[in-house]
Amino acid sequence: MYEIISKRRLNSTITWLVIKAPLVARKARPGQFIILRTDEYGERIPLTMAGHDSEKGTIDIIYQAVGKTTLLLDQFEVGDALLDVVGPLGRPTEMEGLKRVAVVGGGTGNALAYPIAKGMYDTGIQVDMIAGFQTKDVVILEEEFRAGTSNLYITTDDGSYGEKGFTTDKLKALIESGEKYDEVVAVGPPVMMKFVCQLTAKYGIKTVVSLTAYMVDGTGMCGGCRVVIGGENKFACVDGPEFDGQLVNWDELIQRNSFYKEQEQEDMVHVCRLTGGVRCHD
Amino acid sequence: MINLVKEKNPMPEQDPMVRNKNFKEVSTGYTADMAINEAMRCLQCRKKPCTGGCPVRVRIPEFIARIAAGEFEEAYQVISTTSSLPAICGRVCPQENQCEGRCVQGLKGEPVAIGRLERFAADWHREHGSGEAAAQADSNGRKVAVVGSGPAGLACAGDLIAKGYGVTVYESLHKEGGVLAYGIPEFRLPKDIVSSEVSALKDRGVCFINNAVVGMSMTVDELFEDGFEAVFVGTGAGLPQFMNIPGENLLGVYSANEYLTRINLMKAYKPEYDTPIQISRKVAVIGGGNVAMDAARCAKRMGAEEVHIVYRRSMEEIPARQEEIHHAIEEGIHFQLLTNPVAIRGTEKGYVCGLECVEMELGEPDASGRRRPVEKKDSNFVLEVDAVIMAIGTRLNKLILETTENLSANSRGGIGAEEETGATSCPGVFAGGDAVTGAATVILAMGAGKNAADSIDRYLEKRV
Ligand SMILES: Cc1cc2nc3c(=O)[nH]c(=O)nc-3n(C[C@H](O)[C@H](O)[C@H](O)COP(=O)(O)OP(=O)(O)OC[C@H]3O[C@@H](n4cnc5c(N)ncnc54)[C@H](O)[C@@H]3O)c2cc1C
Numbered sequence: 001m002y003e004i005i006s007k008r009r010l011n012s013t014i015t016w017l018v019i020k021a022p023l024v025a026r027k028a029r030p031g032q033f034i035i036l037r038t039d040e041y042g043e044r045i046p047l048t049m050a051g052h053d054s055e056k057g058t059i060d061i062i063y064q065a066v067g068k069t070t071l072l073l074d075q076f077e078v079g080d081a082l083l084d085v086v087g088p089l090g091r092p093t094e095m096e097g098l099k100r101v102a103v104v105g106g107g108t109g110n111a112l113a114y115p116i117a118k119g120m121y122d123t124g125i126q127v128d129m130i131a132g133f134q135t136k137d138v139v140i141l142e143e144e145f146r147a148g149t150s151n152l153y154i155t156t157d158d159g160s161y162g163e164k165g166f167t168t169d170k171l172k173a174l175i176e177s178g179e180k181y182d183e184v185v186a187v188g189p190p191v192m193m194k195f196v197c198q199l200t201a202k203y204g205i206k207t208v209v210s211l212t213a214y215m216v217d218g219t220g221m222c223g224g225c226r227v228v229i230g231g232e233n234k235f236a237c238v239d240g241p242e243f244d245g246q247l248v249n250w251d252e253l254i255q256r257n258s259f260y261k262e263q264e265q266e267d268m269v270h271v272c273r274l275t276g277g278v279r280c281h282d
Numbered sequence: 283m284i285n286l287v288k289e290k291n292p293m294p295e296q297d298p299m300v301r302n303k304n305f306k307e308v309s310t311g312y313t314a315d316m317a318i319n320e321a322m323r324c325l326q327c328r329k330k331p332c333t334g335g336c337p338v339r340v341r342i343p344e345f346i347a348r349i350a351a352g353e354f355e356e357a358y359q360v361i362s363t364t365s366s367l368p369a370i371c372g373r374v375c376p377q378e379n380q381c382e383g384r385c386v387q388g389l390k391g392e393p394v395a396i397g398r399l400e401r402f403a404a405d406w407h408r409e410h411g412s413g414e415a416a417a418q419a420d421s422n423g424r425k426v427a428v429v430g431s432g433p434a435g436l437a438c439a440g441d442l443i444a445k446g447y448g449v450t451v452y453e454s455l456h457k458e459g460g461v462l463a464y465g466i467p468e469f470r471l472p473k474d475i476v477s478s479e480v481s482a483l484k485d486r487g488v489c490f491i492n493n494a495v496v497g498m499s500m501t502v503d504e505l506f507e508d509g510f511e512a513v514f515v516g517t518g519a520g521l522p523q524f525m526n527i528p529g530e531n532l533l534g535v536y537s538a539n540e541y542l543t544r545i546n547l548m549k550a551y552k553p554e555y556d557t558p559i560q561i562s563r564k565v566a567v568i569g570g571g572n573v574a575m576d577a578a579r580c581a582k583r584m585g586a587e588e589v590h591i592v593y594r595r596s597m598e599e600i601p602a603r604q605e606e607i608h609h610a611i612e613e614g615i616h617f618q619l620l621t622n623p624v625a626i627r628g629t630e631k632g633y634v635c636g637l638e639c640v641e642m643e644l645g646e647p648d649a650s651g652r653r654r655p656v657e658k659k660d661s662n663f664v665l666e667v668d669a670v671i672m673a674i675g676t677r678l679n680k681l682i683l684e685t686t687e688n689l690s691a692n693s694r695g696g697i698g699a700e701e702e703t704g705a706t707s708c709p710g711v712f713a714g715g716d717a718v719t720g721a722a723t724v725i726l727a728m729g730a731g732k733n734a735a736d737s738i739d740r741y742l743e744k745r746v
């Protein structure tokens with residue numbers, strides 16, 4: 001069993017958990033993820049590790065409560081335990097040879113960008129972080145980014161905090177003002193990643209994205225996480241989750257991520273209405 | 283007294299039109315009377331050709347004689363001296379190509395129903411046995427790690443613990459059993475049986491660590507650093523293959539592994555489980571092996587009105603077990619033989635709406651000895667379906683090969699290992715089962731696990 005050591009709400013839907021998982025913590029690296037199952041009836045869902053402490057044997061996850069499993073996860077309190085945590089999975093972020101990088105995060109994607117940005121910064125890479133949010137109320141991880149990056153730029157779509165505009169606007173402004181990046185890393189909604197890649201392609205800057213695909217096993221066994229990269233099928237769980245964004249077939253990715261939408265909507269309404277988030281058959 | 287009836291005692295089964303709507307076991311098993319009656323058909327041949335057809339050399343006429351005498355527990359004990367998973371083998375082994383394929387009774391009539399008798403003895407033991415664990419060897423204080431808890435890993439672990447080794451099994455999924463847990467459906471192999479085999483190993487002292495992906499959570503080299511003196515790799519061949527035809531990433535195209543895992547391991551057919559799965563009306567399953575049959579029969583049970591097996595050769599060449607094909611036909615699965623898919627068609631929103639196929643005819647035999655299917659010109663047609671399941675085979679997953687220094691592959695892309703001993707290019711690392719041979723059978727995987735246990739024992743004895 002995987003005990004929850006601490007729980008911290010970052011905003012109304014995003015929560016940070018520290019979980020006891022010594023086997024995972026021992027090997028975890030930035031960019032890798034875990035798969036968890038809350039209980040016997042639960043789905044297996046993938047979540048990026050926001051950090052880890054190999055001495056204490058703990059890992060960090062930051063998740064947004066968007067559907068059934070993440071809502072159930074939100075019911076867990078310190079001292080409760082998850083049934084299964086597998087990992088670390090996926091390839092770690094590649095950092096070799098990089099000196100200066102811009103990391104672009106969008107919404108919850110900032111949670112996935114955080115370990116990458118911090119991991120790079122900790123190895124001595126200069127990291128400019130552009131963290132984009134819809135509005136002031138949902139801004140997360142500001143302090144963490146301030147402490148773990150070289151420069152932090154916050155944008156909001158409505159201008160209620162930081163600079164008004166999209167992350168792509170800020171990235172464009174930085175590049176045009178003469179900042180030179182070896183690489184851009186973009187993590188967020190697929191549409192945002194797609195536009196970042198279109199922008200950086202124009203300037204010839206290599207861009208790495210972290211893709212979220214439906215996953216079951218996370219070890220290359222089910223093929224459910226397949227994504228098209230440069231016209232070839234790759235499995236996000238073992239070949240990724242990070243890929244060269246300029247080679248991603250975005251339209252197909254966006255389409256595949258909508259597969260279970262209707263079913264999930266129904267499930268979610270069920271959890272909320274009937275039980276306020278707790279399983280009824282337990 | 284010998285029973286001269288030429289046919290096997292028929293297996294009691296659920297009615298096909300009832301069972302194709304539930305996940306309960308299809309065959310309900312012989313009663314004691316049926317088992318004795320069937321056992322009487324055995325001629326007790328002195329040369330035992332049946333035993334020669336069994337990859338783990340079950341002492342077949344001996345256990346059958348015990349059943350004929352009504353000594354069911356003794357029959358089980360005879361089997362368990364060579365096979366650690368009789369309740370499983372009795373259900374899923376392709377007996378027609380193995381023991382029963384060589385049975386003398388099969389020359390003039392039907393062979394003795396060896397598989398059904400094996401299942402009977404094992405089920406009898408589970409229900410009536412004393413539950414006493416086999417006598418334990420004294421611990422020799424040495425540790426061996428087993429990677430993967432499929433039949434290869436379980437057989438290896440069972441034999442090693444019997445020899446006195448401390449055994450830890452590392453499994454990447456949350457449940458033990460490999461394909462027995464995630465692939466083969468409940469209606470063919472109840473999961474309780476798999477769990478009870480695993481519990482029996484736990485009772486005998488085997489330690490299982492689930493949620494541990496060797497190659498990611500720890501490497502094989504790190505297992506040695508942790509004090510294991512040998513490692514057996516039985517990770518199976520789980521990487522699904524696709525056909526590379528247009529439309530394979532449309533919504534509603536599954537690999538058989540994903541489809542079966544959602545259903546069998548993640549229990550998508552039970553409403554209290556969260557696992558999402560598409561509810562399809564018309565399904566095409568591509569392939570002709572056991573995996574294809576299982577996927578098709580699951581689709582039917584998930585409520586599909588129409589399920590088609592699309593296979594490019596004819597009924598003569600189809601690789602699935604006879605019994606499974608027969609069961610599938612009874613349950614209303616359609617067989618589109620000599621048919622090959624060329625593209626999958628989708629709606630505007632990306633959902634599957636059809637499978638474009640071409641008719642085939644059989645030409646000259648190819649390297650595999652089977653007649654090679656060739657396309658008939660201008661014979662394209664569209665099968666209207668809303669889901670397509672790819673069951674065209676799997677390959678080895680490379681996690682361990684890529685992360686273990688000096689471990690070499692074989693020509694099929696599996697782990698390179700000697701057939702007899704399981705020894706690999708890395709000292710102390712042994713491998714067997716599907717990870718070495720590519721997709722094969724439960725009994726061959728078990729045989730490989732047992733052989734490896736023997737050679738690990740010899741290897742460690744030399745290396746005091
Ligand atoms: C490698 C990887 C890392 C991830 N890291 C994080 C993270 O650090 N923090 C975080 O909040 N989320 C992360 N996600 C997304 C997270 O897995 C999904 O939000 C979660 O599975 C939703 O589960 P649910 O049952 O609550 O919602 P559901 O009801 O299942 O779905 C709600 C929405 O989430 C989408 N979704 C569902 N499952 C997945 C999935 N497996 N991958 C992508 N989208 C999905 C659905 O399309 C739907 O729109 C990650 C996904 C992947 C593949």
Ligand SMILES: Cc1cc2nc3c(=O)[nH]c(=O)nc-3n(C[C@H](O)[C@H](O)[C@H](O)COP(=O)(O)OP(=O)(O)OC[C@H]3O[C@@H](n4cnc5c(N)ncnc54)[C@H](O)[C@@H]3O)c2cc1C
Nearest residue numbers: 430432433434454460461496517518715716722723724727
């Ligand atoms: C749907 C289906 C139906 C079948 N029907 C039959 C049948 O009727 N009769 C028959 O004889 N055979 C059948 N087979 C074939 C048979 O199941 C396999 O040949 C057999 O299971 C192989 O055993 P194994 O132990 O080598 O591997 P597997 O059963 O594949 O087990 C491997 C295990 O290793 C785990 N693993 C993989 N990688 C790692 C890692 N890096 N770290 C830790 N653990 C890992 C996997 O999760 C899995 O549990 C069928 C196969 C399928 C898929």
Ligand code: SF4
Nearest residue numbers: 324325327332385386
């Ligand atoms: S070959 Fe058939 S008849 Fe002969 S001993 Fe074996 S099972 Fe009995």
Ligand code: FES
Nearest residue numbers: 218220222223237
């Ligand atoms: S999650 Fe199953 S192959 Fe990637």
